[in-house]
Amino acid sequence: xxxxxxxxxxxxxxxxxxxxxxxxxxxxxxxxxxxxxxxxxxxxxxxxxxxxxxxxxxxxxxxxxxxxxxxxxxxxxxxxxxxxxxxxxxxxxxxxxxxxxxxxxxxxxxxxxxxxxxxxxxxxxxxxxxxxxxxxxxxxxxxxxxxxxxxxxxxxxxxxxxxxxxxxxxxxxxxxxxxxxxxxxxxxxxxxxxxxxxxxxxxxxxxxxxxxxxxxxxxxxxxxxxxxxxxxxxxxxxxxxxxxxxxxxxxxxxxxxxxxxxxxxxxxxxxxxxxxxxxxxxxxxxxxxxxxxxxxxxxxxxxxxxxxxxxxxxxxxxxxxxxxxxxxxxxxxxxxxxxxxxxxxxxxxxxxxxxxxxxxxxxxxxxxxxxxxxxxxxxxxxxxxxxxxxxxxxxxxxxxxxxxxxxxxxxxxxxxxxxxxxxxxxxxxxxxxxxxxxxxxxxxxxxxxxxxxxxxxxxxxxxxxxxxxxxxxxxxxxxxxxxxxxxxxxxxxxxxxxxxxxxxxxxxxxxxxxxxxxxxxxxx
Amino acid sequence: xxxxxxxxxxxxxxxxxxxxxxxxxxxxxxxxxxxxxxxxxxxxxxxxxxxxxxxxxxxxxxxxxxxxxxxxxxxxxxxxxxxxxxxxxxxxxxxxxxxxxxxxxxxxxxxxxxxxxxxxxxxxxxxx
Numbered sequence: 001x002x003x004x005x006x007x008x009x010x011x012x013x014x015x016x017x018x019x020x021x022x023x024x025x026x027x028x029x030x031x032x033x034x035x036x037x038x039x040x041x042x043x044x045x046x047x048x049x050x051x052x053x054x055x056x057x058x059x060x061x062x063x064x065x066x067x068x069x070x071x072x073x074x075x076x077x078x079x080x081x082x083x084x085x086x087x088x089x090x091x092x093x094x095x096x097x098x099x100x101x102x103x104x105x106x107x108x109x110x111x112x113x114x115x116x117x118x119x120x121x122x123x124x125x126x127x128x129x130x131x132x133x134x135x136x137x138x139x140x141x142x143x144x145x146x147x148x149x150x151x152x153x154x155x156x157x158x159x160x161x162x163x164x165x166x167x168x169x170x171x172x173x174x175x176x177x178x179x180x181x182x183x184x185x186x187x188x189x190x191x192x193x194x195x196x197x198x199x200x201x202x203x204x205x206x207x208x209x210x211x212x213x214x215x216x217x218x219x220x221x222x223x224x225x226x227x228x229x230x231x232x233x234x235x236x237x238x239x240x241x242x243x244x245x246x247x248x249x250x251x252x253x254x255x256x257x258x259x260x261x262x263x264x265x266x267x268x269x270x271x272x273x274x275x276x277x278x279x280x281x282x283x284x285x286x287x288x289x290x291x292x293x294x295x296x297x298x299x300x301x302x303x304x305x306x307x308x309x310x311x312x313x314x315x316x317x318x319x320x321x322x323x324x325x326x327x328x329x330x331x332x333x334x335x336x337x338x339x340x341x342x343x344x345x346x347x348x349x350x351x352x353x354x355x356x357x358x359x360x361x362x363x364x365x366x367x368x369x370x371x372x373x374x375x376x377x378x379x380x381x382x383x384x385x386x387x388x389x390x391x392x393x394x395x396x397x398x399x400x401x402x403x404x405x406x407x408x409x410x411x412x413x414x415x416x417x418x419x420x421x422x423x424x425x426x427x428x429x430x431x432x433x434x435x436x437x438x439x440x441x442x443x444x445x446x447x448x449x450x451x452x453x454x455x456x457x458x459x460x461x462x463x464x465x466x467x468x469x470x471x472x473x474x475x476x477x478x479x480x481x482x483x484x485x486x487x488x489x490x491x492x493x494x495x496x497x498x499x500x501x502x503x504x505x506x507x508x509x510x511x512x513x514x515x516x517x518x519x520x521x522x523x524x
Numbered sequence: 525x526x527x528x529x530x531x532x533x534x535x536x537x538x539x540x541x542x543x544x545x546x547x548x549x550x551x552x553x554x555x556x557x558x559x560x561x562x563x564x565x566x567x568x569x570x571x572x573x574x575x576x577x578x579x580x581x582x583x584x585x586x587x588x589x590x591x592x593x594x595x596x597x598x599x600x601x602x603x604x605x606x607x608x609x610x611x612x613x614x615x616x617x618x619x620x621x622x623x624x625x626x627x628x629x630x631x632x633x634x635x636x637x638x639x640x641x642x643x644x645x646x647x648x649x650x651x652x
Contacts, residue, residue: 171608174610175608178565178602178609179564179565179610183610184548184610185557188556189549191547192549220545223583224583225545236554242580254545
């Protein structure tokens with residue numbers, strides 16, 4: 001392509017010369033051959049000169065034309081090159097649109113850069129128009145996606161709250177008929193069905209990236225979290241929990257963790273034979289609490305196991321739109337929670353041949369198990385402190401004793417990890433008027449305090465609010481005020497009271513009253 | 525009796541309704557009928573300290589056993605546990621079966637105070 005013009009120029013000139021020489025030779029020679037006089041010769045010469053002139057003129061003209069052709073060819077060559085370049089640019093543009101932009105649009109992935117128009121105005125205009133169109137389609141899709149998600153979340157919430165209402169009504173029903181086993185049975189069945197409904201509805205919301213509709217306001221022991229999760233699956237009776245590490249899960253993550261475990265338990269129960277147990281073991285490790293769920297199924301091949309692990313560990317996000325025709329919401333929900341809350345979930349092959357799901361709840365999300373609400377309530381209401389109460393206090397690391405600014409988890413962690421029964425002294429112990437512990441951070445699987453086991457009176461006495469105020473007793477921080485006593489509770493108390501006439505306390509009371517009455521009578 | 529700790533935000537207004545993550549059917553494995561029909565709400569329960577608490581006992585079982593260290597009526601234990609009475613009957617009757625709890629149905633006749641004493645009490649009360 002460098003310079004094609006000189007190559008044909010030489011033969012053309014040579015041709016021209018040869019034709020001129022040929023014609024001139026013919027003109028000069030032909031009179032000698034054919035001529036018969038001077039006139040004839042002159043005529044021949046004149047005709048020959050004319051012929052030569054014509055030939056030369058023709059040759060010159062053709063040379064001019066050839067030059068013109070060369071220029072034209074050059075121009076065309078340039079044009080071809082331009083067109084080829086434009087063609088290439090447009091091909092690249094088209095390729096980019098088809099192979100990069102459109103897939104990005106359909107998959108909703110990151111938007112790749114638009115191609116370079118390379119100075120071609122038409123292409124540039126097309127690219128701009130295509131970019132605008134794509135952006136519009138993208139925006140439209142986002143808007144519709146958001147709208148669908150919002151609708152799904154709203155509907156899911158409605159279903160979930162109606163399920164919770166059913167559970168609430170079922171609970172009320174039992175309270176209204178406290179002695180009727182049939183009512184309890186019906187209530188249990190209702191409650192169980194509604195719990196599964198609520199779980200499914202909550203799964204929808206979780207897949208749309210929404211926070212669950214239900215929240216708990218108190219840390220919950222890990223074993224109760226697992227039992228709570230078991231209650232939300234169909235085959236809750238097959239769940240067998242072993243181990244109680246004495247760790248509670250922070251209130252903030254109780255509901256997410258229950259939901260995660262419920263989905264994993266549901267998967268495990270579904271993928272193992274219906275007569276087998278789903279084994280759950282709980283452990284306390286240095287970095288938190290571990291829940292292991294084993295199923296007795298047949299496991300998965302390597303490719304599917306890898307895929308399942310990616311989904312459950314949150315590495316591969318699965319949205320509502322990716323579920324397919326037979327939606328499997330379990331693991332995508334687990335993955336969504338993992339991404340949001342920072343649990344760690346892994347799925348491996350189980351030693352039983354099936355799968356084992358492992359959930360790690362990091363230390364930041366765990367707390368020492370608080371003394372059971374029932375027991376604190378019963379024990380802190382006791383008016384006269386028992387001497388046996390002291391050992392508990394000395395062995396208790398109260399998070400409220402932590403100096404300000406110290407993380408409570410860190411504060412309690414050494415005790416948890418060392419596992420010693422005696423806790424170190426709090427950094428800045430505050431004098432206490434009432435030594436009953438609000439929390440017990442020791443990882444003690446036995447929540448009930450042994451020192452109380454002694455001679456408890458038959459009936460826990462209630463302090464009257466008035467005497468409490470007069471005595472200036474400090475109410476425990478975090479302790480809830482005693483709820484107003486209902487007639488029903490009072491009746492129960494009285495029934496129990498009257499039933500317990502053989503106890504020493506009652507005898508004392510009767511003696512006191514009769515003694516007072518006798519005194520009165522004597523005084524009068 | 526509304527539990528201020530464990531409740532659904534929906535149930536804030538609810539009276540006598542305490543929600544707990546662990547449902548009643550999980551506590552009893554779905555059984556609603558007690559294994560024995562002698563336990564009434566007013567039945568007095570007492571724990572047998574000799575029998576060790578089983579390792580697999582749930583928290584609710586442990587709580588019930590801890591509450592019954594003294595003599596406590598079933599209804600009152602249920603109130604403390606914030607569980608329905610009929611549910612606690614099922615739990616308690618299991619514990620009676622396993623020997624952890626013993627029943628004291630009512631006051632023994634011989635332990636009742638005599639009529640003289642009761643009259644004195646009555647008089648004393650009237651004069652207060």
